[in-house]
Each structure stands twice: as C-alpha cells, then as structure tokens.
Amino acid sequence: MRFNRNETLAWLRGRPGVPVLIIGGGINGAGTLRDLAVGGVPALLAERGDFSGGASAASSHMLHGGIRYLENGEFRLVREAVQERNRLLRLAPDDAQPLPTVIPIFTTFSGLLNAPLRFLGLRRRPAERGALVIRIGLAFYDAFAGRDRVTPRGRMLGREEALRRFPRLNADIRAAALYYDALMPTPERLCMKVLLDGLAAHPEARAVNYLEAIGVEGRAVRLRDAETGEEFMVEPGCVVNAAGPWIDRANAALGLHTAYIGGTKGSHIVLDHPGLMAAIDGHEFFFENADGRIVLICPLHDRTLVGTSDIRIEDPDAARCTPEEEDYFVEMLGRVFPEIGGVREGIVFRFSGVRPLPRASGRTGEIPRDHSIQVDDRLPFPVFSLVGGKWTTFRAFGEQAADAVLARLGLARAGDTCARPLPGGGLGVVPDDDEIRRMCREEAVVHLDDLALRRTLLGMLGRLDGERMQWLARVAGAELGWDARRQNDEMERLAGILRERHGANLLGA
Ligand SMILES: Cc1cc2nc3c(=O)[nH]c(=O)nc-3n(C[C@H](O)[C@H](O)[C@H](O)COP(=O)(O)OP(=O)(O)OC[C@H]3O[C@@H](n4cnc5c(N)ncnc54)[C@H](O)[C@@H]3O)c2cc1C
Numbered sequence: 355m356r357f358n359r360n361e362t363l364a365w366l367r368g369r370p371g372v373p374v375l376i377i378g379g380g381i382n383g384a385g386t387l388r389d390l391a392v393g394g395v396p397a398l399l400a401e402r403g404d405f406s407g408g409a410s411a412a413s414s415h416m417l418h419g420g421i422r423y424l425e426n427g428e429f430r431l432v433r434e435a436v437q438e439r440n441r442l443l444r445l446a447p448d449d450a451q452p453l454p455t456v457i458p459i460f461t462t463f464s465g466l467l468n469a470p471l472r473f474l475g476l477r478r479r480p481a482e483r484g485a486l487v488i489r490i491g492l493a494f495y496d497a498f499a500g501r502d503r504v505t506p507r508g509r510m511l512g513r514e515e516a517l518r519r520f521p522r523l524n525a526d527i528r529a530a531a532l533y534y535d536a537l538m539p540t541p542e543r544l545c546m547k548v549l550l551d552g553l554a555a556h557p558e559a560r561a562v563n564y565l566e567a568i569g570v571e572g573r574a575v576r577l578r579d580a581e582t583g584e585e586f587m588v589e590p591g592c593v594v595n596a597a598g599p600w601i602d603r604a605n606a607a608l609g610l611h612t613a614y615i616g617g618t619k620g621s622h623i624v625l626d627h628p629g630l631m632a633a634i635d636g637h638e639f640f641f642e643n644a645d646g647r648i649v650l651i652c653p654l655h656d657r658t659l660v661g662t663s664d665i666r667i668e669d670p671d672a673a674r675c676t677p678e679e680e681d682y683f684v685e686m687l688g689r690v691f692p693e694i695g696g697v698r699e700g701i702v703f704r705f706s707g708v709r710p711l712p713r714a715s716g717r718t719g720e721i722p723r724d725h726s727i728q729v730d731d732r733l734p735f736p737v738f739s740l741v742g743g744k745w746t747t748f749r750a751f752g753e754q755a756a757d758a759v760l761a762r763l764g765l766a767r768a769g770d771t772c773a774r775p776l777p778g779g780g781l782g783v784v785p786d787d788d789e790i791r792r793m794c795r796e797e798a799v800v801h802l803d804d805l806a807l808r809r810t811l812l813g814m815l816g817r818l819d820g821e822r823m824q825w826l827a828r829v830a831g832a833e834l835g836w837d838a839r840r841q842n843d844e845m846e847r848l849a850g851i852l853r854e855r856h857g858a859n860l861l862g863a
Pocket residue numbers: 377378379380381382383384400401402403404405406407408409410411412413414415416417418565566567568596597598599600603604607618619620621662706707708709710740742743744745746747
C-alpha cells in the first residue's frame with residue numbers, strides 16, 4: 355500500500371482499533387513500522403509534521419560505528435553500529451556509500467580516542483601519544499567489523515604521505531589515520547524508503563504526516579490533523595513513542611510525566627566552496643581539539659558539509675545554527691586547512707537539530723549515546739518510549755522495539771528485516787518534472803517545503819532561487835491541485851522556513 359492521506363483519514367473517522375500506534379515519523383518510528391510490518395503486525399504511524407523532519411533531518415549524514423564513542427567505553431553500541439553500517443552498505447547501496455575518513459593527528463591536540471587508552475588504564479599519557487591512541491582505536495573499530503567486513507581496514511599515514519595526498523592540510527600534523535565509515539547522501543529519502551518498504555510489507559500498515567498525538571481519553575488516543583484541525587480517536591493495543599527529542603513532551607500530552615531526554619543541539623553549515631571540496635578530495639575529515647570540541651568536514655554531492663556542535667538545550671523546537679557556532683566552524687576549519695579562506699562567504703544552508711540523548715549530567719561528550727526502550731504501564735495500554743537511537747542503528751533499534759511489542763501482544767514474529775534490501779534508486783541534485791510529479795503522487799507531499807527540503811536536495815544544497823521555487827510550486831501544484839493562490843502561499847511558507855530555520859534568504863536570489 356502507498357500513502358493515501360485522505361483514505362487513511364477517512365478510515366480514522368471510524369474510530370479504529372490498531373494493534374500499535376507509533377508516535378513520530380523520524381527514522382526510528384519509520385524503522386519500527388517497517389520491522390513490525392515485516393514481522394506481521396500492522397502499525398499506524400502518526401507524524402505531527404513531515405516525515406523525517408525532526409532530529410532525522412539534522413544529522414551529519416554518517417552511517418558510522420561512532421569511533422569516538424569508544425572514548426566512553428560504549429563498546430556494545432560501536433559493535434552494533436559497525437555491523438548495521440555494514441548491513442546498510444550491502445542492503446541499501448544507493449543510500450549508503452563507503453566514506454574514507456581522515457583523522458589528522460597533531461602534537462598538541464589529540465584528544466580523540468583516548469577511550470581505548472582509558473580502557474587500558476593509560477589515561478594520563480601525554481597528548482603526544484595521539485598516533486598510538488588512534489592506532490589502538492582503529493584496531494578496536496576494525497575488530498568489530500568481524501567477518502562482515504565490507505570496507506578496507508584502517509591504517510596510519512605518515513606525515514609525508516598525508517601531506518602528499520592532502521597538500522592543503524595543516525603542515526603541523528604529525529601523522530593521520532585513514533579509515534572507512536559510510537555516508538548517507540540523502541537521509542530524508544532513506545527514511546521515506548524505509549516507510550514505503552514498511553507499507554509494502556503489510557497491507558494494513560499506515561503512516562500519516564501532519565497528524566499529531568495530543569491526548570488520551572479512556573482507551574483511546576486523540577490525534578489532530580494539523581492541516582484542518584479535525585480530531586480522530588484511535589484505540590491502540592500499545593503505543594510506541596518514537597518522538598525523538600520530543601519524547602517527554604509527547605508522553606506529557608498522553609498524561610504521562612517522564613524525564614527520559616536530555617538532548618544536545620548540533621548544527622551544520624553547507625558550503626559551496628570548490629577549494630575546500632578539492633582539499634578534502636572525497637574524504638571526510640574528522641578532528642577533535644584538546645578541549646573535546648569536534649569538527650567534521652565531508653563531501654555532500656557537490657557541496658561540503660561542516661559540523662557539528664554539542665550544546666545542551668531544553669526546547670527542541672528552538673534549535674538554530676547561531677553566529678557563534680558558525681564562528682566556531684570557521685575557526686576549527688582554519689586549524690585543519692589553514693590556507694583555505696572564504697568559508698563564511700560560501701555558506702548556502704544552515705541546519706540544526708537535537709540529539710535525543712538520555713538525560714544525564716556531566717560533559718555533553720560523555721552523555722551515553724546508546725539507545726534504550728523505556729516501558730510505561732500507567733495507561734490502559736503500554737507505552738514504549740524509544741530513547742536515543744542513531745540513524746546508523748535504526749534497523750536494530752526498530753527490531754528491538756518490535757520484539758518488545760510482539761512479546762507484549764503475545765504474537766510470534768512472521769519475518770525479520772535482517773537481510774531485507776531497501777528499495778533502490780538515487781536522486782539527482784536537481785530532479786526533473788517527472789520525478790517531482792512522482793514524488794507528489796507517491797511520497798505523501800503535503801507542502802512545498804516537504805518537496806524542497808526533504809524529498810529533494812534543492813534546499814540543502816542551496817539550489818533554490820526565486821525562479822526554481824516557482825517552477826517547483828507550478829509542477830507540484832498541477833499534480834496536487836493547488837490553484838495560483840495556494841501556490842503563492844506555499845512559496846511564502848517555504849521562503850519563511852528557509853529564512854527562519856536555515857539562514858537562507860533565497861526568494862529574490
Ligand atoms: C546534530 C546531529 C548530528 C547527528 N549525526 C548523526 C550521524 O551522523 N549519524 C547517525 O547515525 N546519527 C546521527 N544523529 C542522530 C540521529 O539523527 C537521531 O538520533 C535520529 O535521527 C533520531 O530519530 P528519531 O526518529 O528517534 O527522532 P526524530 O527524527 O526527531 O523523529 C521524531 C518525530 O516525532 C515527531 N513528533 C513529536 N511529537 C509528536 C506528537 N505528539 N505526535 C506526532 N509526532 C510527533 C516529530 O515531529 C519528529 O518528526 C545526529 C543527530 C543530530 C541532532
């Protein structure tokens with residue numbers, strides 16, 4: 355079954371019972387819907403905005419084991435993430451690409467990967483031992499790939515070799531590490547594919563965007579259509595709260611007071627900078643300063659993505675990339691590639707989001723990154739809250755959530771997603787009219803910003819000027835039945851989002 359918003363809303367008017375209601379259509383909600391559908395259980399997923407519009411739209415685009423989580427001794431997570439990364443490289447080759455990654459190693463700042471050292475009781479060794487530290491880290495990382503290996507082993511590059519390969523790198527480096535992770539070129543499309551695959555796996559599975567869970571009455575959950583204000587009641591066997599950084603707020607709407615999340619904000623900038631693009635030569639660069647601050651620089655189609663910060667924040671809706679974060683990116687970039695200027699002028703897009711991390715005190719870098727499922731039995735139906743959960747591990751986390759639900763419902767699993775490929779198909783930087791029309795028909799497009807920011811790369815890669823926005827509104831409008839006034843409203847809405855959330859003032863460009 356494909357998305358059919360009107361049909362699903364008509365069905366909801368009958369106050370249906372559903373085995374599972376999933377709140378939230380980011381990657382973890384989508385992954386859980388898919389795993390349940392393949393397992394034989396049809397869920398209804400309600401997303402209050404657009405699919406993949408929350409934390410899932412704010413990632414660094416990495417499918418990674420999380421080499422730096424070794425620092426906190428999170429070996430279980432790193433092993434699972436490396437294995438899931440490898441699985442995606444095999445089962446979703448259009449959406450997961452091997453990414454050679456370089457860690458420059460300096461004499462005076464080599465904080466990264468102290469974990470294996472700590473683990474080995476060598477915590478207080480001087481920073482000059484950076485190369486040794488990183489060599490041990492790579493050995494751990496490679497060991498986790500096990501027999502599953504789909505990427506080459508990591509290795510060290512001497513100073514001369516590193517500078518020969520990357521001549522614009524800071525000449526103060528002592529050495530560099532080269533290892534492999536994976537890049538998601540279009541995460542929002544991957545989330546859409548996960549949803550489409552889930553809907554295809556069970557004829558009664560359903561997912562609706564712009565539908566918010568707002569309350570509980572007796573055995574029913576109240577849902578509100580954000581487009582019309584119409585309300586619906588649905589009676590779930592159980593609820594999966596996959597609201598990411600909004601988990602506690604979604605629980606509060608259901609009348610449950612929880613304090614699971616202590617999110618941190620992370621921002622990124624996207625650069626149109628051919629010089630930087632040439633300097634990194636298709637590699638991710640990953641660098642941690644002695645004070646624990648990190649910068650990653652990686653290729654994203656014909657642009658360069660630079661991030662990210664890690665700052666505590668209370669309200670996930672307030673996350674924006676600030677001028678201070680921008681200064682920090684420019685400064686850190688200057689340390690890795692000191693001769694490269696014009697960074698600020700090259701910014702075409704900014705984005706920011708909140709990691710749904712568990713509530714914990716201490717330094718942000720030390721907050722555990724592993725995921726967990728919290729169960730609440732205070733309502734007439736159990737509520738499973740999915741706390742944490744990275745992009746990389748969405749399949750495993752969805753599987754664990756589905757297992758918990760199946761156990762509670764007393765059902766046996768009909769199938770699993772371990773070796774199930776995801777739908778193929780890449781995406782051009784600027785899609786053509788036919789592609790836009792197909793997305794409008796098949797991919798639950800409700801607003802122009804769904805198309806510009808999540809179904810295509812037009813927004814993120816800074817490809818939207820006034821003319822292109824009009825073209826997009828015209829083609830989408832013809833398919834979705836928007837008259838001239840609605841097209842104008844949609845353009846204004848998109849321009850407002852670009853300006854307010856992404857610091858991209860493109861209407862008149
Ligand atoms: C800066 C940053 C960088 C990151 N980089 C990486 C990376 O490189 N690799 C990686 O693996 N992971 C990365 N992550 C982590 C990853 O992006 C997130 O952990 C993951 O996307 C969380 O997905 P989710 O589905 O749990 O949450 P979300 O994507 O936030 O989805 C939750 C959804 O719930 C919806 N919702 C909230 N309340 C309600 C309600 N009442 N009713 C209906 N819907 C509701 C929201 O609108 C939202 O869409 C990064 C995260 C950040 C912030």
